[in-house]
Amino acid sequence: MKLLDLRKDGIDIQEQIPLSRYTFTKTGGPAEFLAFPKNIEELKKLLKVVKEEQMPLTIIGNASNLIIRDGGITGLVIILTEMKKITVNNNEVVAEAGAKIVDTAFTAARAGLSGMEFAAGIPGSIGGGVFMNAGAYGGEMQEVVESVEVITPNGEMKTYSNEEMEFSYRHSLIQENDDIVLQATFKLIPGKKNKILDEMEYLNALRQYKQPLEYPSCGSVFKRPKGHFVGPMIIKAGLQGKQIGGAQDSTKHAGFIVNKGGATATDYLDLIHLIQKTIKEKFDVDLHTEVRIIGNNKED
Ligand code: FAD
Numbered sequence: 001m002k003l004l005d006l007r008k009d010g011i012d013i014q015e016q017i018p019l020s021r022y023t024f025t026k027t028g029g030p031a032e033f034l035a036f037p038k039n040i041e042e043l044k045k046l047l048k049v050v051k052e053e054q055m056p057l058t059i060i061g062n063a064s065n066l067i068i069r070d071g072g073i074t075g076l077v078i079i080l081t082e083m084k085k086i087t088v089n090n091n092e093v094v095a096e097a098g099a100k101i102v103d104t105a106f107t108a109a110r111a112g113l114s115g116m117e118f119a120a121g122i123p124g125s126i127g128g129g130v131f132m133n134a135g136a137y138g139g140e141m142q143e144v145v146e147s148v149e150v151i152t153p154n155g156e157m158k159t160y161s162n163e164e165m166e167f168s169y170r171h172s173l174i175q176e177n178d179d180i181v182l183q184a185t186f187k188l189i190p191g192k193k194n195k196i197l198d199e200m201e202y203l204n205a206l207r208q209y210k211q212p213l214e215y216p217s218c219g220s221v222f223k224r225p226k227g228h229f230v231g232p233m234i235i236k237a238g239l240q241g242k243q244i245g246g247a248q249d250s251t252k253h254a255g256f257i258v259n260k261g262g263a264t265a266t267d268y269l270d271l272i273h274l275i276q277k278t279i280k281e282k283f284d285v286d287l288h289t290e291v292r293i294i295g296n297n298k299e300d
Contacts, residue, residue, distance in 0.1 A: 029072025061125030071296030114191030
Protein backbone atom coordinates (compact mmCIF):
# COMPACT_ATOMS: atom_id res chain seq x y z
CA MET A 1 0.00 0.00 0.00
CA LYS A 2 1.32 3.44 -0.92
CA LEU A 3 0.51 6.57 1.08
CA LEU A 4 -1.52 8.29 -1.64
CA ASP A 5 -3.63 5.12 -2.12
CA LEU A 6 -5.23 6.01 1.23
CA ARG A 7 -7.04 8.85 -0.55
CA LYS A 8 -9.34 6.11 -1.89
CA ASP A 9 -10.39 5.51 1.74
CA GLY A 10 -11.38 9.18 2.04
CA ILE A 11 -8.25 10.25 3.96
CA ASP A 12 -7.28 13.85 3.24
CA ILE A 13 -3.63 13.72 2.08
CA GLN A 14 -2.01 16.66 0.32
CA GLU A 15 1.43 17.19 -1.21
CA GLN A 16 3.99 20.02 -0.93
CA ILE A 17 1.84 22.22 1.26
CA PRO A 18 3.49 25.29 2.87
CA LEU A 19 3.25 24.81 6.63
CA SER A 20 3.31 28.59 7.09
CA ARG A 21 -0.45 28.26 6.44
CA TYR A 22 -0.80 26.50 9.77
CA THR A 23 1.94 27.79 12.09
CA PHE A 24 1.10 30.62 14.48
CA THR A 25 4.26 32.46 13.38
CA LYS A 26 3.10 32.23 9.73
CA THR A 27 6.54 30.87 8.82
CA GLY A 28 7.88 27.48 7.77
CA GLY A 29 8.60 25.46 4.63
CA PRO A 30 6.44 22.81 2.98
CA ALA A 31 5.36 19.36 4.14
CA GLU A 32 6.24 16.70 1.57
CA PHE A 33 2.94 15.01 2.47
CA LEU A 34 0.30 16.39 4.81
CA ALA A 35 -2.66 14.46 6.24
CA PHE A 36 -5.60 15.40 8.44
CA PRO A 37 -7.01 12.15 9.89
CA LYS A 38 -10.58 12.52 11.10
CA ASN A 39 -10.52 9.58 13.52
CA ILE A 40 -8.34 6.90 15.05
CA GLU A 41 -9.02 4.44 12.22
CA GLU A 42 -7.64 6.89 9.65
CA LEU A 43 -4.67 7.64 11.90
CA LYS A 44 -3.93 3.92 12.26
CA LYS A 45 -4.01 3.45 8.47
CA LEU A 46 -1.56 6.32 8.04
CA LEU A 47 0.79 4.92 10.70
CA LYS A 48 0.74 1.49 9.04
CA VAL A 49 1.77 2.90 5.65
CA VAL A 50 4.42 5.15 7.23
CA LYS A 51 5.92 2.06 8.85
CA GLU A 52 5.76 -0.04 5.68
CA GLU A 53 7.31 2.74 3.59
CA GLN A 54 9.83 3.65 6.33
CA MET A 55 8.79 7.26 5.96
CA PRO A 56 9.68 10.00 8.48
CA LEU A 57 6.65 11.05 10.53
CA THR A 58 5.91 14.37 12.21
CA ILE A 59 2.89 15.03 14.43
CA ILE A 60 1.50 18.53 14.75
CA GLY A 61 -1.37 19.86 16.83
CA ASN A 62 -2.39 23.49 16.49
CA ALA A 63 1.16 24.59 15.50
CA SER A 64 1.23 27.32 18.16
CA ASN A 65 4.54 26.25 19.67
CA LEU A 66 6.50 25.41 16.56
CA ILE A 67 9.13 26.91 14.32
CA ILE A 68 9.40 24.83 11.17
CA ARG A 69 12.60 25.56 9.29
CA ASP A 70 12.25 27.03 5.80
CA GLY A 71 13.33 23.79 4.08
CA GLY A 72 10.12 22.16 5.32
CA ILE A 73 9.54 18.61 6.50
CA THR A 74 10.39 15.40 4.65
CA GLY A 75 7.92 12.53 4.82
CA LEU A 76 4.45 12.65 6.28
CA VAL A 77 3.19 15.44 8.51
CA ILE A 78 0.00 14.62 10.38
CA ILE A 79 -2.07 17.49 11.74
CA LEU A 80 -4.53 16.21 14.33
CA THR A 81 -6.95 19.13 14.48
CA GLU A 82 -9.80 17.13 12.89
CA MET A 83 -9.83 14.75 15.87
CA LYS A 84 -11.45 17.18 18.27
CA LYS A 85 -14.30 15.58 20.22
CA ILE A 86 -14.84 16.80 23.81
CA THR A 87 -17.13 14.97 26.23
CA VAL A 88 -18.09 15.61 29.82
CA ASN A 89 -18.74 12.69 32.20
CA ASN A 90 -19.63 13.85 35.70
CA ASN A 91 -16.46 15.57 36.99
CA GLU A 92 -14.30 14.47 34.08
CA VAL A 93 -13.71 15.99 30.68
CA VAL A 94 -12.32 13.79 27.92
CA ALA A 95 -10.82 15.65 24.98
CA GLU A 96 -9.32 14.26 21.79
CA ALA A 97 -5.80 15.34 20.86
CA GLY A 98 -6.89 17.84 18.22
CA ALA A 99 -9.46 19.60 20.39
CA LYS A 100 -8.42 23.13 21.25
CA ILE A 101 -7.29 23.68 24.84
CA VAL A 102 -9.45 26.79 24.89
CA ASP A 103 -12.57 24.89 23.75
CA THR A 104 -11.89 22.20 26.35
CA ALA A 105 -11.50 24.78 29.12
CA PHE A 106 -14.74 26.55 28.12
CA THR A 107 -16.63 23.24 27.82
CA ALA A 108 -15.52 22.41 31.37
CA ALA A 109 -16.53 25.88 32.59
CA ARG A 110 -19.97 25.68 31.01
CA ALA A 111 -20.44 22.30 32.70
CA GLY A 112 -19.63 23.99 36.04
CA LEU A 113 -16.24 22.30 36.36
CA SER A 114 -13.29 24.21 37.77
CA GLY A 115 -9.57 23.57 37.26
CA MET A 116 -8.89 24.57 33.66
CA GLU A 117 -9.37 28.33 34.10
CA PHE A 118 -5.61 28.86 33.67
CA ALA A 119 -5.83 27.41 30.15
CA ALA A 120 -8.54 29.76 28.85
CA GLY A 121 -6.15 31.55 26.48
CA ILE A 122 -3.54 28.91 25.57
CA PRO A 123 -3.94 28.58 21.81
CA GLY A 124 -2.74 24.96 21.44
CA SER A 125 -4.42 21.59 21.07
CA ILE A 126 -4.87 19.06 23.85
CA GLY A 127 -2.14 16.85 22.32
CA GLY A 128 0.32 19.76 22.19
CA GLY A 129 -0.74 20.93 25.65
CA VAL A 130 -0.12 17.54 27.20
CA PHE A 131 3.16 17.12 25.28
CA MET A 132 4.35 20.54 26.55
CA ASN A 133 2.70 20.40 29.99
CA ALA A 134 1.35 23.80 29.00
CA GLY A 135 0.67 26.22 31.80
CA ALA A 136 -0.16 29.80 32.67
CA TYR A 137 -1.11 31.99 35.61
CA GLY A 138 -0.07 29.42 38.20
CA GLY A 139 -1.80 26.41 36.58
CA GLU A 140 -0.40 23.56 34.50
CA MET A 141 -1.79 20.56 32.60
CA GLN A 142 -0.06 18.37 35.17
CA GLU A 143 -2.54 19.48 37.84
CA VAL A 144 -5.68 18.50 35.94
CA VAL A 145 -4.69 15.56 33.71
CA GLU A 146 -5.91 12.27 35.09
CA SER A 147 -4.74 10.02 32.26
CA VAL A 148 -3.49 10.19 28.69
CA GLU A 149 -4.28 7.72 25.93
CA VAL A 150 -1.60 7.33 23.28
CA ILE A 151 -0.81 5.27 20.23
CA THR A 152 2.76 4.20 19.49
CA PRO A 153 4.13 4.44 15.94
CA ASN A 154 3.63 0.63 15.85
CA GLY A 155 -0.09 1.07 16.40
CA GLU A 156 -0.11 -0.11 20.02
CA MET A 157 -2.56 1.71 22.32
CA LYS A 158 -1.51 2.63 25.89
CA THR A 159 -2.92 4.66 28.74
CA TYR A 160 -0.59 6.60 31.05
CA SER A 161 -1.61 7.79 34.48
CA ASN A 162 -0.70 11.31 35.56
CA GLU A 163 2.35 9.96 37.47
CA GLU A 164 3.53 7.95 34.47
CA MET A 165 3.48 11.10 32.32
CA GLU A 166 6.59 12.43 34.17
CA PHE A 167 5.33 16.00 33.99
CA SER A 168 7.63 18.83 34.95
CA TYR A 169 8.02 22.44 33.81
CA ARG A 170 7.11 22.40 30.07
CA HIS A 171 8.04 18.72 29.94
CA SER A 172 6.26 15.36 29.68
CA LEU A 173 7.17 11.77 28.93
CA ILE A 174 5.85 12.21 25.36
CA GLN A 175 8.88 14.42 24.62
CA GLU A 176 11.11 11.39 25.30
CA ASN A 177 9.34 8.81 23.11
CA ASP A 178 7.50 8.70 19.79
CA ASP A 179 4.03 8.20 21.26
CA ILE A 180 1.16 10.13 19.77
CA VAL A 181 -1.39 11.55 22.18
CA LEU A 182 -4.91 10.47 21.21
CA GLN A 183 -6.90 11.92 24.06
CA ALA A 184 -6.62 13.12 27.63
CA THR A 185 -8.96 12.82 30.58
CA PHE A 186 -9.12 15.77 32.97
CA LYS A 187 -10.31 15.43 36.54
CA LEU A 188 -11.98 18.64 37.64
CA ILE A 189 -13.85 20.02 40.63
CA PRO A 190 -17.48 21.18 40.63
CA GLY A 191 -17.70 24.95 40.95
CA LYS A 192 -19.93 27.92 40.18
CA LYS A 193 -20.18 28.32 36.42
CA ASN A 194 -20.28 32.12 36.42
CA LYS A 195 -17.32 32.40 38.80
CA ILE A 196 -15.27 30.06 36.58
CA LEU A 197 -16.19 31.99 33.42
CA ASP A 198 -15.41 35.34 35.11
CA GLU A 199 -11.95 34.08 36.09
CA MET A 200 -11.29 32.95 32.52
CA GLU A 201 -12.43 36.27 31.12
CA TYR A 202 -10.15 38.08 33.58
CA LEU A 203 -7.11 35.97 32.64
CA ASN A 204 -7.78 36.53 28.95
CA ALA A 205 -8.04 40.29 29.51
CA LEU A 206 -4.62 40.13 31.26
CA ARG A 207 -3.23 38.25 28.25
CA GLN A 208 -4.64 40.82 25.85
CA TYR A 209 -3.02 43.58 27.91
CA LYS A 210 0.40 41.97 28.26
CA GLN A 211 0.90 39.95 25.06
CA PRO A 212 1.29 41.16 21.46
CA LEU A 213 -1.71 39.13 20.28
CA GLU A 214 -2.20 41.48 17.32
CA TYR A 215 0.83 39.89 15.59
CA PRO A 216 1.64 36.27 14.68
CA SER A 217 3.97 34.66 17.26
CA CYS A 218 4.68 31.38 19.01
CA GLY A 219 4.10 32.72 22.53
CA SER A 220 7.04 32.71 24.95
CA VAL A 221 10.06 31.68 22.93
CA PHE A 222 12.29 30.70 25.85
CA LYS A 223 11.81 28.61 28.97
CA ARG A 224 12.22 30.49 32.24
CA PRO A 225 15.73 29.77 33.53
CA LYS A 226 15.92 29.03 37.28
CA GLY A 227 16.32 32.28 39.24
CA HIS A 228 15.90 34.60 36.25
CA PHE A 229 13.17 36.21 34.15
CA VAL A 230 13.62 36.18 30.40
CA GLY A 231 11.89 39.46 29.48
CA PRO A 232 13.83 41.73 31.87
CA MET A 233 17.15 40.16 30.78
CA ILE A 234 16.34 40.81 27.12
CA ILE A 235 15.38 44.40 27.94
CA LYS A 236 18.57 44.96 29.99
CA ALA A 237 20.62 43.52 27.14
CA GLY A 238 19.13 46.18 24.85
CA LEU A 239 17.48 43.64 22.57
CA GLN A 240 13.81 44.51 22.98
CA GLY A 241 12.53 45.68 19.61
CA LYS A 242 15.52 44.14 17.78
CA GLN A 243 14.40 43.02 14.33
CA ILE A 244 15.97 40.59 11.87
CA GLY A 245 14.11 40.44 8.57
CA GLY A 246 10.45 40.29 9.52
CA ALA A 247 11.01 38.83 13.00
CA GLN A 248 11.03 41.31 15.87
CA ASP A 249 11.53 40.90 19.60
CA SER A 250 8.19 42.28 20.74
CA THR A 251 8.13 45.85 22.03
CA LYS A 252 5.11 44.83 24.15
CA HIS A 253 6.46 41.59 25.71
CA ALA A 254 10.20 40.96 25.30
CA GLY A 255 9.75 37.18 25.71
CA PHE A 256 7.76 37.02 22.45
CA ILE A 257 9.10 37.26 18.90
CA VAL A 258 6.47 38.58 16.50
CA ASN A 259 6.19 38.38 12.75
CA LYS A 260 5.95 42.00 11.65
CA GLY A 261 5.31 40.89 8.08
CA GLY A 262 7.14 38.58 5.69
CA ALA A 263 9.29 36.88 8.36
CA THR A 264 10.91 33.56 7.54
CA ALA A 265 11.77 30.79 9.97
CA THR A 266 15.41 31.73 9.36
CA ASP A 267 14.69 35.29 10.58
CA TYR A 268 13.17 33.79 13.74
CA LEU A 269 16.09 31.44 14.30
CA ASP A 270 18.72 34.14 13.66
CA LEU A 271 17.03 36.39 16.23
CA ILE A 272 16.72 33.52 18.73
CA HIS A 273 20.44 32.73 18.37
CA LEU A 274 21.39 36.41 18.75
CA ILE A 275 19.34 36.64 21.97
CA GLN A 276 20.82 33.39 23.35
CA LYS A 277 24.38 34.50 22.55
CA THR A 278 23.92 37.98 24.02
CA ILE A 279 22.24 36.74 27.22
CA LYS A 280 25.04 34.20 27.71
CA GLU A 281 27.70 36.88 27.26
CA LYS A 282 26.01 39.49 29.45
CA PHE A 283 24.49 37.36 32.23
CA ASP A 284 26.14 33.94 31.84
CA VAL A 285 22.65 32.40 31.54
CA ASP A 286 21.76 29.69 29.03
CA LEU A 287 18.37 30.32 27.44
CA HIS A 288 16.69 27.17 26.18
CA THR A 289 13.81 27.43 23.75
CA GLU A 290 10.31 26.52 24.86
CA VAL A 291 9.25 26.65 21.21
CA ARG A 292 9.99 23.39 19.37
CA ILE A 293 12.21 23.81 16.31
CA ILE A 294 11.81 21.17 13.60
CA GLY A 295 12.31 20.59 9.87
CA ASN A 296 15.07 21.03 7.29
CA ASN A 297 17.28 24.00 6.58
CA LYS A 298 16.57 25.56 3.22
CA GLU A 299 19.14 24.70 0.59
CA ASP A 300 20.45 27.73 -1.31
P1 FAD B 1 2.19 22.21 18.35
O1 FAD B 1 2.81 23.55 18.26
O2 FAD B 1 1.41 21.73 17.20
O3 FAD B 1 3.30 21.14 18.71
C1 FAD B 1 4.18 21.33 19.82
C2 FAD B 1 4.89 20.01 20.07
O4 FAD B 1 3.92 19.05 20.53
C3 FAD B 1 5.52 19.42 18.81
O5 FAD B 1 6.76 18.87 19.16
C4 FAD B 1 4.53 18.35 18.37
O6 FAD B 1 5.17 17.29 17.72
C5 FAD B 1 3.97 17.88 19.71
N1 FAD B 1 2.60 17.38 19.60
C6 FAD B 1 1.49 18.09 19.25
N2 FAD B 1 0.40 17.30 19.29
C7 FAD B 1 0.84 16.06 19.65
C8 FAD B 1 0.20 14.80 19.86
N3 FAD B 1 -1.12 14.65 19.71
N4 FAD B 1 0.96 13.74 20.22
C9 FAD B 1 2.30 13.87 20.37
N5 FAD B 1 2.96 15.03 20.17
C10 FAD B 1 2.24 16.11 19.84
N6 FAD B 1 2.03 27.86 26.17
C11 FAD B 1 1.88 27.76 27.50
O7 FAD B 1 2.28 26.73 28.09
N7 FAD B 1 1.30 28.76 28.22
C12 FAD B 1 0.84 29.88 27.65
O8 FAD B 1 0.31 30.74 28.34
C13 FAD B 1 0.99 30.02 26.24
N8 FAD B 1 0.57 31.14 25.61
C14 FAD B 1 0.72 31.25 24.28
C15 FAD B 1 0.29 32.42 23.63
C16 FAD B 1 0.43 32.56 22.27
C17 FAD B 1 -0.04 33.83 21.59
C18 FAD B 1 0.98 31.51 21.50
C19 FAD B 1 1.10 31.64 20.01
C20 FAD B 1 1.43 30.36 22.12
C21 FAD B 1 1.30 30.21 23.51
N9 FAD B 1 1.74 29.06 24.17
C22 FAD B 1 1.59 28.96 25.52
C23 FAD B 1 2.41 27.98 23.42
C24 FAD B 1 1.49 26.87 22.93
O9 FAD B 1 0.15 27.32 22.75
C25 FAD B 1 1.49 25.67 23.86
O10 FAD B 1 2.80 25.14 24.00
C26 FAD B 1 0.59 24.55 23.36
O11 FAD B 1 0.51 23.56 24.33
C27 FAD B 1 1.09 23.91 22.05
O12 FAD B 1 0.06 23.12 21.53
P2 FAD B 1 -0.05 22.88 19.95
O13 FAD B 1 -1.19 21.96 19.70
O14 FAD B 1 -0.11 24.17 19.23
O15 FAD B 1 1.30 22.14 19.68
